[in-house]
Amino acid sequence: MDFGPYLLLASLEGAVLASVLALMASGLSLVFGVMRVVNVAHGEFYMLGAVLAWWVASLAGGSVVLGFVLALVLAPLIVGAIAATADIVVLRRLSYDPERTIVATIGLLYIIQQLTLMSYGPEARPVVAPFNTRLAIPWFEFADGGLRMYWPWGLSTTSYKLFVIFAAVAVLLGIRVMMTRSRAGLLMRATQQDREIAQAFGIPVERVYAVVFGIGAGLAALAGVLIVPIQQAHYLMGLDALLLSFIVVIIGGLGSLAGTVIAAVLIGMSEGIISVFFSPTLAKIIATLLVAFVLVFRPQGLMGKRVR
Amino acid sequence: MSETARILALHAGLVALLLVLNFVLPAYPQGNLARIMVLASYAIGYNVLFGYTGLLSLGHAMFFAAGMYGMGLSMRHLGFPAGPALLAGLGAGAALSLVVGLLALRTAGVAFMIVTLMFAQAVYLAILLFGKYTRGDEGFVIPQADRVLAGIDLSDPFNRYFVALALFSFCLFSVLWLIRRPAGRVLVAIRENEERARLLGYDVFAHKLGAVVASGTISALAGAFYGLLFGYAGASFAAVQYSILPLLWVLLGGAGTIIGPFIGTLFMFYLIDLTSGLTSAYMLIAGVALVLLTLFAPQGLAGELRKRLWRWLP
Numbered sequence: 001m002d003f004g005p006y007l008l009l010a011s012l013e014g015a016v017l018a019s020v021l022a023l024m025a026s027g028l029s030l031v032f033g034v035m036r037v038v039n040v041a042h043g044e045f046y047m048l049g050a051v052l053a054w055w056v057a058s059l060a061g062g063s064v065v066l067g068f069v070l071a072l073v074l075a076p077l078i079v080g081a082i083a084a085t086a087d088i089v090v091l092r093r094l095s096y097d098p099e100r101t102i103v104a105t106i107g108l109l110y111i112i113q114q115l116t117l118m119s120y121g122p123e124a125r126p127v128v129a130p131f132n133t134r135l136a137i138p139w140f141e142f143a144d145g146g147l148r149m150y151w152p153w154g155l156s157t158t159s160y161k162l163f164v165i166f167a168a169v170a171v172l173l174g175i176r177v178m179m180t181r182s183r184a185g186l187l188m189r190a191t192q193q194d195r196e197i198a199q200a201f202g203i204p205v206e207r208v209y210a211v212v213f214g215i216g217a218g219l220a221a222l223a224g225v226l227i228v229p230i231q232q233a234h235y236l237m238g239l240d241a242l243l244l245s246f247i248v249v250i251i252g253g254l255g256s257l258a259g260t261v262i263a264a265v266l267i268g269m270s271e272g273i274i275s276v277f278f279s280p281t282l283a284k285i286i287a288t289l290l291v292a293f294v295l296v297f298r299p300q301g302l303m304g305k306r307v308r
Numbered sequence: 309m310s311e312t313a314r315i316l317a318l319h320a321g322l323v324a325l326l327l328v329l330n331f332v333l334p335a336y337p338q339g340n341l342a343r344i345m346v347l348a349s350y351a352i353g354y355n356v357l358f359g360y361t362g363l364l365s366l367g368h369a370m371f372f373a374a375g376m377y378g379m380g381l382s383m384r385h386l387g388f389p390a391g392p393a394l395l396a397g398l399g400a401g402a403a404l405s406l407v408v409g410l411l412a413l414r415t416a417g418v419a420f421m422i423v424t425l426m427f428a429q430a431v432y433l434a435i436l437l438f439g440k441y442t443r444g445d446e447g448f449v450i451p452q453a454d455r456v457l458a459g460i461d462l463s464d465p466f467n468r469y470f471v472a473l474a475l476f477s478f479c480l481f482s483v484l485w486l487i488r489r490p491a492g493r494v495l496v497a498i499r500e501n502e503e504r505a506r507l508l509g510y511d512v513f514a515h516k517l518g519a520v521v522a523s524g525t526i527s528a529l530a531g532a533f534y535g536l537l538f539g540y541a542g543a544s545f546a547a548v549q550y551s552i553l554p555l556l557w558v559l560l561g562g563a564g565t566i567i568g569p570f571i572g573t574l575f576m577f578y579l580i581d582l583t584s585g586l587t588s589a590y591m592l593i594a595g596v597a598l599v600l601l602t603l604f605a606p607q608g609l610a611g612e613l614r615k616r617l618w619r620w621l622p
Contacts, residue, residue, distance in 0.1 A: 038418050090599055098418050099364050103559065104602045106552055110595025117589045239548065243429060246422060285433045292426040295419050296411050 005139045009157075010273045016161045016230065018268025019168030020223045022261050024241060025248040026172060027219030029260040032249065034192045034212045037091065037101050041108040043242025045083060045217040048112060049075045049224025050233035051120050057127045068130040068229075075225045076218035083217030084210045091213070092206060109238070116235040129160040129229035164226050171222065172261060179257070188212060244271075247291045311620045318621075319484060319566065323477045330469045342469045344570075344577050345476040346534045347553075351561070351569030352479045353526030354554035359564035360487055361519040362499030366421045366551050367428030368527050370408070373435065373546035374400040375528030380541035381441065383454055390457040394532050401528020402521060404431075409520030413513060425551070432546040447542025455536055468537050475533050476570075479526055484566050484622060486522065495519055499564075527554075549591075556594055559601050562610030566622050571609050 028042045053071035060067030086108055094100045136156045138149050179185035190198040191208045199205045223241075224233075231237070244267070252263030267287065274283040329341065350372055357363050378400030383393040412423045436444045455462040462468055486492045494515050497505040506512045535541045544550070553576075554569075561572025576597070584590040605612060614621040 038422070090603065093603060099421075100602045100606065102364070102366075102418070102421060103555065104599050106555075107595045107598030107600075107602070110591045111599065112595075114589035114592035114595060118587060118592070122588075246426075250422065279437070281433050281437045285430050285437065288426045288430045288433065292411070292423045292430070295423045295426075296414050 005137075007273070008137065008139070011269055012157050012161070014269035014271065014273055015265075016164050017271060018265045019165045020227050021241075021244060021248055021268045022172060022264035023168050023226070024220045024223040025245040025252070025260050025264050026175060026257055027216035027223075028245050029249045029252070029257055030175075030219070031213055031216035033257070034188050035096060035209050036098065037096055037213075038098070038105070039213075039216065040102060040105040040242070041086075041112060042216070042220050042245060043238030043240075044109050044112040044116075045079050045220040045238075046224040046241050047116065047233075047235060047238035048079050048082070049221025050228040050231075050237060051116055051224075051235070052078055052221070053225040053228045054125050054127050054233045055120075064128050065130040068127070071127075071225050072222070076221040079221035080214035080218035084214035087210045087213040092209070096209075113235055113238065120233075120235060122235065124232035124234040126232045127228045129158070131159050131163075132229075133159040135159060135162070160229060164230070167226060168223075171219075175219075176257065184211070243288070247287050250291050251294055314620055315484070315622055319480060322567065322570070323473070323480070326473055326476070330466065330473070335465060338465055338469055340577065340581070342465070342472040342537065344573050345472040346530055346537060347557070347577070348570040348573040349476050349479040349533070350527050350530035351554045351557040351573050352483055352566075353523050353530060355523075355558045355563065355565075355569045356483055356486070356495075356526065357519050357523035358555065358558055359562075359568070360492065360499060361495045361516060361523075363516065363519070364421050364555070365424040365523075366548075366555075367408075367424030367426075367431075368524075368554055369546050369548070369550035370428040370431040371401050371405055371524040371527035372531035372534075372550060373431060373543075374404045374524075375531030375533075376535040376541045376545055377435065377442065378528065379532035380448065380450055380535050383450060384448060385441065390454065390462070390536060394457075394529075394536065397532030397535075398525060398529055401531070402525045405521045405524025405528070406517075408524070409517045413516050413520065425548070428546070428551055429548070432543060432548075435543045435546050442541075442543065445543050447540055447544070450535060450539045450541065452539065455539055457536070462537055463539065471533070472537060475529070479529070480566065480570075483526070487566070487622065491515065491518065496564075552594070556598055558608070559606075560597060560608055562608030562612070562614070565608070565610040565614060568608055568610035575609070 024042070024046055027045075028039060031037055031039050031042075052075040053068075056071040056074055057064070057067035060070055090104050090108070091101055094104060134156050135158065136151050138151055140147055140149050179188065187198075187203050187208050188211075190201070190203055191205050191212075195205055198208075248263045248267050249260055251267065252259030252261070271283060271287065274280075274286075326341070326345070330338065333341065350368075353371075354365070354368050357365055357368075375397040377397075379393045379397030382388040382396040383390070388396060408424070408427050412420055412427065415423050435442045442448075452463045457471070460467050460471070462471060487495070494505065494510050497508075497510070498512055498515060502512060531545070534545075557572035557576055558569050559572070560576055561570065562568030576594070579593055579597070580590050583593050601608065607615060610621065
């Protein structure tokens with residue numbers, strides 16, 4: 001393959017990664033924005049989404065499409081309910097003190113991960129995509145003075161990967177509409193601006209927190225369901241995803257949803273492209289150092305506003 | 309008995325007890341206790357920063373690994389004998405903690421935790437990237453012939469226990485000395501109220517930097533000795549888990565107490581040792597312990613002891 005088609009292929013893979021990452025990171029960003037809680041267990045909610053998708057799909061038995069649709073609906077709901085319970089039982093009792101919630105969510109991370117190891121086991125398991133048509137992509141080149149179209153060997157994507165990108169865009173638009181147009185979004189934004197004033201105006205702040213924590217975890221679980229036909233479900237898959245979402249949320253500016261989505265596209269695309277051409281370990285080192293330096297020298301993120 | 313005499317009696321008593329145990333314990337608990345003392349030295353180093361200065365780092369594994377690899381790599385590739393190799397590990401830890409401190413201390417609170425986490429992740433990935441020299445995940449064995457310090461064979465269980473005890477008591481008493489000096493009091497003042505410490509005219513940044521370097525260097529010392537005493541260096545010691553474990557030990561034992569890190573390490577080591585016989589998911593215990601501790605006993609065991617019985621516990 002020539003360089004051009006190769007680059008297109010790499011950016012398509014990058015776009016799939018970017019959309020999954022955007023979903024997951026916007027969950028993390030929402031939780032941090034409204035609650036000021038850094039949720040270290042976020043990666044495990046993503047892993048739970050993937051594992052539950054496998055479980056639901058295997059319960060549904062023969063029908064691949066039915067299993068997948070059920071997983072798409074059920075996994076985020078179950079994970080959201082688990083997260084809301086964790087918020088009520090643990091985080092609320094810590095009064096959302098930043099350092100103690102981090103330690104508690106580290107604890108949650110190990111509890112979820114190890115319980116999954118005990119029940120689901122150490123194997124990586126695949127879920128069959130509901131549809132997976134191979135789509136070849138044409139490429140154009142100048143030859144003999146004219147534009148010629150041809151179909152390079154290996155340049156293709158699948159209908160499922162395109163579906164992932166569209167689903168992520170749709171869900172993110174939905175979240176944006178919810179935050180800006182709905183009453184629930186209004187309550188969340190009011191809580192985000194000033195917790196005490198919101199409480200004084202009769203907003204049930206604690207219930208808002210539980211719902212936000214649930215929605216954040218549900219978004220991670222949804223990302224997990226979407227990725228599992230491409231990558232297999234494994235009990236350790238959460239940590240890498242967590243670090244990547246941290247990177248995205250920090251580069252995009254903590255708590256800014258638009259910044260998060262832009263950063264996810266940036267990081268996902270460049271991760272996809274860089275790891276095709278260079279060593280993936282080197283790409284990860286550069287990304288982690290970049291985050292550390294952004295936090296040190298530009299703590300508001302590349303696009304975020306300065307907080308307090 | 310005066311307060312200083314009580315404090316000395318308690319800590320010297322602990323060291324004396326550990327010394328006697330070397331002569332009476334059977335082989336398996338003797339080996340475990342040697343390991344616990346080295347890991348407790350790591351926890352003591354972590355406690356300088358977390359317990360006394362109030363800075364929560366999520367990346368201390370990078371200092372532990374800097375000591376371990378500074379020692380191991382200089383031995384493996386430069387042919388250093390044990391003594392200079394230990395100094396190389398110590399130097400690597402001190403240098404790394406100075407650089408990380410200068411950068412990370414520009415941030416505070418949650419950002420400090422994430423910056424240290426990211427630096428540690430970069431160190432871990434760098435160990436994997438240079439797998440040609442470090443052997444990556446697989447790690448490398450330090451040959452028995454090289455594990456000789458001043459004519460003492462460190463692979464012998466009896467000697468190993470003695471050296472681990474010497475390291476542990478060195479860390480214990482030097483940190484005890486540090487926090488009873490004026491500089492140590494300033495660290496506690498920063499933990500309690502940073503603004504007020506600054507207002508009183510103390511150079512807060514310099515003191516915090518000193519705490520990061522002291523904490524990182526002690527952690528590196530523990531890492532170097534761990535590699536030397538147990539004859540192995542591997543990338544898993546630089547992974548996130550080894551940054552979380554000292555936090556867990558210190559929280560369990562009691563943050564901001566001298567004896568707490570040892571109690572916490574001892575407790576958690578045996579808890580994990582006992583449960584790993586039952587299930588492979590032994591880190592579940594660590595998770596449950598972390599959640600329960602933050603919920604019900606943020607002071608830890610020694611902290612509760614100080615609150616209820618011994619008000620003088622440093």
